[in-house]
Amino acid sequence: MNRFDYLRPASIAEAIAAAAQPGSAYLASGTNLLDLMKGDVVRPARLVDLGGLPGLDRIELLPDGGARIGARVRNADLAYHPEFSRRFPAVAEALLSGASAQLRNAATVGGNLLQRTRCAYFYDPASACNKRAPGAGCDARGGENRLHAVLGWSERCIATHPSDFCVPLAALGAVVEIEGQAGRREVPLEEFHLLPGETPERESVLAPGELVVALRLPAEAARFAAHARYVKLRERTSYAFAVVSAAAGLRIEQGVIAEARLALGGVAAKPWRARAAEAALAGARPDAASFRRAAEAALAEATPSGDNEFKIELARRIAARALALAAIGTPERLPALPASPFAPVPGAPLHG
Amino acid sequence: MSLPITLTINGAEHRIALDDPRVTLLDLLRERLDLPGTKKGCDRGQCGACTILLDGRRVNSCLALAISHDGAEITTIEGLSQGEELHPLQAAFVAHDAFQCGFCTPGQIMSALGLIQEGQAGTDPERVREGMSGNLCRCGAYRGITEAVVEAQEKLGQAGRKEAA
Numbered sequence: 001m002n003r004f005d006y007l008r009p010a011s012i013a014e015a016i017a018a019a020a021q022p023g024s025a026y027l028a029s030g031t032n033l034l035d036l037m038k039g040d041v042v043r044p045a046r047l048v049d050l051g052g053l054p055g056l057d058r059i060e061l062l063p064d065g066g067a068r069i070g071a072r073v074r075n076a077d078l079a080y081h082p083e084f085s086r087r088f089p090a091v092a093e094a095l096l097s098g099a100s101a102q103l104r105n106a107a108t109v110g111g112n113l114l115q116r117t118r119c120a121y122f123y124d125p126a127s128a129c130n131k132r133a134p135g136a137g138c139d140a141r142g143g144e145n146r147l148h149a150v151l152g153w154s155e156r157c158i159a160t161h162p163s164d165f166c167v168p169l170a171a172l173g174a175v176v177e178i179e180g181q182a183g184r185r186e187v188p189l190e191e192f193h194l195l196p197g198e199t200p201e202r203e204s205v206l207a208p209g210e211l212v213v214a215l216r217l218p219a220e221a222a223r224f225a226a227h228a229r230y231v232k233l234r235e236r237t238s239y240a241f242a243v244v245s246a247a248a249g250l251r252i253e254q255g256v257i258a259e260a261r262l263a264l265g266g267v268a269a270k271p272w273r274a275r276a277a278e279a280a281l282a283g284a285r286p287d288a289a290s291f292r293r294a295a296e297a298a299l300a301e302a303t304p305s306g307d308n309e310f311k312i313e314l315a316r317r318i319a320a321r322a323l324a325l326a327a328i329g330t331p332e333r334l335p336a337l338p339a340s341p342f343a344p345v346p347g348a349p350l351h352g
Numbered sequence: 353m354s355l356p357i358t359l360t361i362n363g364a365e366h367r368i369a370l371d372d373p374r375v376t377l378l379d380l381l382r383e384r385l386d387l388p389g390t391k392k393g394c395d396r397g398q399c400g401a402c403t404i405l406l407d408g409r410r411v412n413s414c415l416a417l418a419i420s421h422d423g424a425e426i427t428t429i430e431g432l433s434q435g436e437e438l439h440p441l442q443a444a445f446v447a448h449d450a451f452q453c454g455f456c457t458p459g460q461i462m463s464a465l466g467l468i469q470e471g472q473a474g475t476d477p478e479r480v481r482e483g484m485s486g487n488l489c490r491c492g493a494y495r496g497i498t499e500a501v502v503e504a505q506e507k508l509g510q511a512g513r514k515e516a517a
């Protein structure tokens with residue numbers, strides 16, 4: 001780890017001024033940043049610790065049915081907040097399927113949004129990586145890339161965004177509240193992360209010094225509470241990143257889908273909202289045929305970026321599975337293994 | 353440069369002058385405070401060997417900067433027994449053969465203590481396994497670990513959630 005200056009500002013304005021200086025990075029809990037610094041993947045000259053900032057650690061349940069979550073709220077505290085998880089069960093399930101209990105106790109909401117890709121070549125300073133060193137090339141192309149992106153990738157970078165939390169947030173239309181030297185602004189989560197294009201080193205809309213202060217879930221997102229699930233396929237049962245994942249929410253009226261939400265994880269450099277699939281589901285019957293059609297629509301534009309063609313069909317099946325589980329209804333209590341694809345879908349064959 | 357912090361570790365207050373902001377809680381405990389019970393496995397958040405309670409919550413001490421936690425209360429494996437009397441979790445690990453080499457054990461026990469205090473798993477072995485999935489055991493003692501945690505949970509019961517530490 002390189003040497004760095006350590007600052008612990010007591011006000012947001014002070015933090016933003018310090019972080020706007022080149023070479024600065026915000027330190028939330030450090031579960032991603034310190035890992036990257038230990039590997040010499042990133043070498044910030046100055047850490048601006050968010051731990052002393054007031055007002056960023058509250059979960060506010062808004063009277064209209066929405067919620068506002070401070071950027072320093074811990075992942076575990078949000079997931080186990082009874083009223084929050086009642087309103088937004090797929091968000092709680094996604095959070096509890098991520099990392100480990102220890103990491104969730106530390107990790108913050110803001111850090112989860114801004115965690116970096118798990119591409120192994122990004123993590124290895126001896127490999128060429130356009131994200132780490134713009135213009136250096138991309139060793140993932142032609143390397144080990146079975147877990148890389150199938151949507152929205154570019155010749156420059158085929159990495160995915162690893163967050164589980166962000167997937168239901170994208171499906172539910174969450175909004176990111178940002179504060180910077182130019183004042184406050186709000187950006188829909190769906191537009192917060194950037195696709196790689198020609199500049200894979202730019203991963204979000206944040207300008208230097210800009211701070212995520214809170215996340216908001218709109219009131220209408222709570223209307224999916226009765227039919228909302230997250231499903232995450234991993235290479236081991238637990239404590240692993242998603243190969244592919246899906247968050248689904250349905251509003252079912254008189255046996256017909258009135259409104260649907262669907263987003264995919266592990267497939268692109270951002271959580272992938274599948275609006276074409278949502279449109280295909282509106283007015284449809286909640287059955288296997290509709291879910292398969294929606295899943296096809298969600299992946300219509302997918303192309304392999306390497307040895308990962310299998311992820312496309314896998315993503316279709318996980319999307320259809322998440323929709324089928326959502327249709328059955330949100331369970332009273334989260335299952336022992338949150339988001340596990342091993343849980344059988346009652347009344348449906350396991351494969352197909 | 354000297355960065356002063358105060359930590360309460362296993363009930364005792366320590367005033368510490370850090371000479372470098374890079375020191376993690378894990379390295380501070382092991383290298384500077386002579387508390388080597390907390391183990392360093394991966395040093396990257398992947399194995400759980402370094403688990404401690406930080407302000408009552410289980411976390412990976414390898415991914416926490418000491419300088420960020422001025423004023424915190426820490427419990428490590430050294431703080432569990434009452435003299436010669438083992439903590440119920442320690443006794444359950446012995447009774448159930450929940451270790452072989454023992455390297456992961458302090459982290460397992462501190463994680464189990466956190467799990468019981470969180471009160472989310474109860475005595476359901478599947479919830480205990482999932483709640484303990486952040487602690488790897490290279491010797492594969494998982495079966496005994498699960499049994500030990502379930503038994504300790506039963507013994508500590510409601511009281512365990514508040515007073516196990």
Ligand SMILES: Cc1cc2nc3c(=O)[nH]c(=O)nc-3n(C[C@H](O)[C@H](O)[C@H](O)COP(=O)(O)OP(=O)(O)OC[C@H]3O[C@@H](n4cnc5c(N)ncnc54)[C@H](O)[C@@H]3O)c2cc1C
Binds near residue numbers: 029031034165213397
């Ligand atoms: C072994 C392991 C397994 C994991 N498994 C999963 C998993 O399965 N699913 C999953 O989703 N995640 C997983 N994670 C990642 C974990 O969720 C992140 O490390 C965590 O959410 C980061 O939060 P933090 O508070 O520690 O952020 P930090 O590490 O402190 O910060 C991360 C980044 O965000 C920036 N940042 C932090 N807060 C703000 C803010 N308010 N405004 C602007 N920038 C900010 C920092 O500058 C830094 O670049 C895993 C991590 C580990 C180590």
Ligand code: SF4
Binds near residue numbers: 122131138157
């Ligand atoms: S895929 Fe992206 S992150 Fe991975 S090596 Fe290529 S440029 Fe770097």
Ligand code: FES
Binds near residue numbers: 394413
């Ligand atoms: S040493 Fe901290 S998790 Fe492995």
Ligand code: FES
Binds near residue numbers: 450452454455488
């Ligand atoms: S007892 Fe040897 S690693 Fe767990």
